[in-house]
Amino acid sequence: MWPAFLDRYSGVPLYYQIQQHLLEEIRSGSWKAGQPVPSEQEIAQRMGVSRMTARHALKSLCSLGVAYSQHGKGTFVSRIKLEKNFRQVLSFSEEMRSRGASPQSKILQFRQIEPDTEVAEALQLAPKEEVSLLRRVRLADSVPLCIECTHIPVRMCPELQKFFKPRMSLYQCLLERYGLQIDFADEVAEASLATIEEARLLRIRKKGPVFRFTRTAYLRNGKPIEFVRSVYRGDRCKVVNRLSRRVEFAGERAN
């Protein structure tokens, strides 16, 4: 009666199962870019669910950027590649591994300090509140790529120096040791020239082109958890972004 892939008693929401199924169809090329996917009506009938559930599945597909719907016309597969859909907050280790490079790092400093005002403000610290400072050179396949200077409030992660081991991913440590999950981050990039010390650490020429990043990472509830200053080699790195023009992102309005 019902399609084989729908399991009503698995605990997995129906709309989600349907969404995954549609995603699979799209990925496998059953429906081409620009072509319509089945309508709400059709999904509801064929899957044996209510129309609202079918709709929920389609909307979630849209919010993934895989499809888009047009009032009165239908829902269509969008032409965008699914993979580079949007930039995530990845730790250096994660980013390198996702590209198949082997990440390493060399610790330059790791101690508690009272930070400067820019850091204190970004992390919303109380006066005189301390942070753990971790300064590292980060390498991919033994080539130095950036110098990274991370600040984390001691209040949020006490005894970080005991729990964090050089080989681990910092974000994984935050999650497993402290139950802190980073949700999003604000990042500012500047184009600049390498100082003598930076050039030495990155093994590039003095006054070579570099990116300077400052990044503030937040938890789901909006509390800042990490502030990072980093310097990336300009000859080895690019910043990729997806920008949205939709001013009014209000649910499904503004179509």
Added chain:
Amino acid sequence: MWPAFLDRYSGVPLYYQIQQHLLEEIRSGSWKAGQPVPSEQEIAQRMGVSRMTARHALKSLCSLGVAYSQHGKGTFVSRIKLEKNFRQVLSFSEEMRSRGASPQSKILQFRQIEPDTEVAEALQLAPKEEVSLLRRVRLADSVPLCIECTHIPVRMCPELQKFFKPRMSLYQCLLERYGLQIDFADEVAEASLATIEEARLLRIRKKGPVFRFTRTAYLRNGKPIEFVRSVYRGDRCKVVNRLSRRVEFAGERAN
């Protein structure tokens, strides 16, 4: 009976009216960051709508990034500033105006050419298909900020050179003349050094730090409409981004 601000016959969706109302309350500081907003139940009763409609309003608030919900607990105002929520695709003119600067530009080139392969590929052109090329120096308050080189398929915007006047916003021209509305863009930034010619046009020192951008802008249906190469002064510009860590953005799942 019903709240004064709800107009059931205005044609504006109820959930949207409610969303706007909540937004106003948050903006005016009625509810502070981290505090819960009224529950679905409460909104439904007080506004005289069904719970699903109230829920829709709250969800749309969440997708704006203004709030976040936690299963079993409630929906809370997030700590993020509403204004710098995410970066939009802005044309140079729009971006400058939004900062209160007065944009100008000096046209260096404006003609039809057969573009190089990078452009042709990004714009998904047929072999030998031509594009309008528009090369400009862009200034804010009479200071040169960047050199911008825009490519638009002739097929999509015939006679662009007739319709586009130097003082207009290009994006506005696309919208009003051709009905083409840009929906999103992919952008790649590199850190680099200014060439002699670039330094002269931007009035900076040779080998000064610059950003090199390439940007591909798309319509709602995913068709590429514009490809831009630009060089920005590194001493005057920063790139601000918001990154998301949510890997699985599937509708409301993955909370």
Added chain:
DNA sequence: TATGTTCAGTCCTCTATACAAGTGGGGAGT
């Protein structure tokens, strides 16, 4: 030819209801 009408198909909004599942607090029992 040009214009207006009708109509089927589609997505959009909204209602009313039900049950499931996570959270936090209070109370009973130990």
Added chain:
DNA sequence: ACTCCCCACTTGTATAGAGGACTGAACATA
């Protein structure tokens, strides 16, 4: 003091149904 259970409240999922609005095409009319 501590544990466990239950209950109230919250959000999450799902159903069934109704009407509205938009699109595009087929059709009728001037």
